[in-house]
Amino acid sequence: MNSLDQYSHTTVVDAQALMALEGRVIRPGSVDYEDARKIWNGMIDRRPALIIRPHSAADVAYAINFARENGHHVSVRGGGHNVSGKALNDGGVVIDMSEMRAVEVNVSERIVRAEGGATIGDLDGATQPFGLAVPMGVVSKTGIAGLTLGGGMGWLRNRYGLSCDNLLAVEMVTWDGRTLRASADTNSDLFWLMRGSGVAPGVVTTFEYQAHPVGPEVMMVFALHDGEGERAGQALRFVREFAEQAPDSVSILSALGYVPSAHHFPHEAQGKPYVLAAAMYSGDAAEGERILQPLRDFATPLVDFSGIMPYSQAQTLYDEDYPDGGRYYWKSLYVNHLGVDVIDQLVTLSREMPSMGSTIDVWFMGGATARVPAEATSFGNRYSPIMLGIESNWDRADEDEANIAWARRVADVMSVHSDGTQYANFPGLWEGGDAQLRATYGAHYERVLGIKAKYDPTGAFG
Ligand SMILES: Cc1cc2nc3c(=O)[nH]c(=O)nc-3n(C[C@H](O)[C@H](O)[C@H](O)COP(=O)(O)OP(=O)(O)OC[C@H]3O[C@@H](n4cnc5c(N)ncnc54)[C@H](O)[C@@H]3O)c2cc1C
CATH class of the missing domain: 3.30.43.10 (Uridine Diphospho-n-acetylenolpyruvylglucosamine Reductase, domain 2)
Structure with missing residues (x-):
């Protein structure tokens, strides 16, 4: 039975x-x-x-x-x-x-309490009226829970760190039915575990965060540059050089992909290979416009959606690209550098993607994220300068195999430039067993599993 x-x-x-x-x-x-x-x-x-x-x-x-x-x-x-x-x-x-999504803001202390089913959009919707934001991810429908537990990278990461770095406490129910608070002072081992490993030995009912002054307007660059031939490598090199000297108020994301055939992209650009230069300047918007301008005009972009805009709008720029019910397989890999050899390989691999909806994303790390001591949280790798998000995005079930194989191949080829560590929030299908857990928890592997076993001794939460 x-x-x-x-x-x-x-x-x-x-x-x-x-x-x-x-x-x-x-x-x-x-x-x-x-x-x-x-x-x-x-x-x-x-x-x-x-x-x-x-x-x-x-x-x-x-x-x-x-x-x-x-x-x-x-x-x-x-x-x-x-x-x-x-x-x-x-x-x-x-x-x-999903029916526990309330968010409360303590404006004077800049502390935000959000229920465990809240989305990033719920959080931004509650905090932005007070000119506040908590560092979260770049798509508004993503849950704050999974995002924070696994780390949480977004447009504020270089200035204020990861979502898990801004977590002050959780209230949760563990397997034995106990309601616990975990913070730096109370159940501190559990609190450490909940900050970045992706492991939760129970159900979080409330996340408590430190918020920061952001917005209401920010400068956002979202420019798709021509990725034809040698221009792809040139563009990615330019973005890397820009990132290397950018102040912490700038968080940068690049990507290799093909311009979608969607109505909001100019017809003549559709189907062309692009290199994305995307960045938020989260301080004074006019200052940000000046600072980020080179990312727009180092070449003539195929498409440029950049501009000063409400922070809450910038937080939804990617939403349409990830419709519910599409087919997705995402992996990740931290790489040690973005030298010419790495760039050339990434460009070649991007040309082999079976679906024009896929991308190889290049997350430029550093800033506040890298200044948090490694042992302070369970997040696996804070110090690699680059995290690759390898995104296979497609529509048809009969194309599953080819799209999954491509993402795996990108990760395999790039592994020579990596210590093998991966980001907990882009885990493929978690098909890698213990080796994948080691790659995700890094040096924290033993401690993560030990604390998990203490609070979830029967492994009921997987
Ligand atoms: C379109 C899209 C965009 C993304 N963008 C980013 C990004 O910009 N930055 C980034 O870092 N990541 C990003 N991610 C990855 C994202 O962080 C992870 O997929 C994350 O796990 C999503 O959290 P969720 O709550 O929506 O997921 P769910 O699938 O609902 O949950 C994932 C896991 O988290 C745990 N969990 C969820 N809720 C709770 C709870 N209340 N208590 C205890 N455990 C819980 C459970 O183990 C659950 O299985 C993105 C993902 C998508 C699909």
Whole structure:
């Protein structure tokens, strides 16, 4: 008997056991079950036995106790954006936090408390009216939970660090049903674990962050430069040289890809190879316009969406590029440098992508992120100057194999320039077993697993 069959026999018992919940329980056969089991990555097709949507910390404890007492594996869904699909499982319980998204801002202390199902858009929406922001990622529908637990890189990283660096505390429910607070002073080992390893031995009901003055307007560069022939390498070299001398108020992202055939891109540019120069200057916007200008005019861009704009708009510039239900496979690799040899290889590999929607992203690291001592958080690698995000993005199931193979090949070829470390938040399908865990936790491997085992001794949270 598989666990789904088991559930259909025990439905009456479940209904009674879960009656005290304020939130919702969605089962196979419920009208919204098919929607509830969808996440952002359309490749993931899993059928949980129960999806519980709590409305309070008490509900979360109730759901965990229920799962434990009935011997069920638990997955936790925040924003549902993790590419590996680990927010879902087959035949177990999913605690789906999407109905716990409230955000409170303490303006005088610049402290933000956000529920565990909040998205980046929820956070920005609550903080920007006060001219504040918490460093988060670059797509507004991403969940703050998975993002922060795995690190969290965005447009403020060089100035204020990663999302996990700005975490002050979490409130969570652990496998034994206890509600705990973890901070630098209380349960400090658990707090350390929750800052960047991607491991959560329980369900976070509230994240508490330090916010910073940002906006309301910022200068944003988003210029797609011609990537034809030798121009690709030249453009990437220029962006690297610019990044090497940029102040901390600038965070830079580059990418190699092809201009999409979408209405907001000029017709004549569509289908051409590009090198993206994207950067935010998060200080005074007029000053940022002057400082970032070279990224726009070192060549004539194919497309230039740059300008002074509200921070909250800059935070959504990428949203349309990642529709729900597309097929995605993302890997990552930190590399030691972006020399001419690395650039040439990246350009060649980018020409081999089977889907024109894919990209190789080049995250320029450093600044505040690199100044946090390695042992202060569980984040695996703060010091490599470059993180490659290898993004296969495509539409059709019969193209899965080719697109997954391309991303793996890019990572393999680039591995000679790397110590092998990877970013927890771009994990492919977590198919690499223990070797992938070592590559993700780096020097923290033993400590991460030790603390995880202390708080989740049965490995119920995976
Ligand atoms: C379109 C897109 C853009 C992205 N952009 C960036 C970016 O700019 N910068 C960056 O660093 N990363 C980025 N990422 C990666 C992102 O950080 C990870 O995918 C992250 O895991 C997403 O978090 P989530 O809550 O949406 O994911 P989910 O899939 O919901 O959750 C992932 C895992 O986090 C844990 N989790 C979630 N909620 C909770 C909770 N409340 N309590 C305990 N554990 C929980 C669970 O283990 C869960 O399986 C992006 C991803 C996508 C899809």
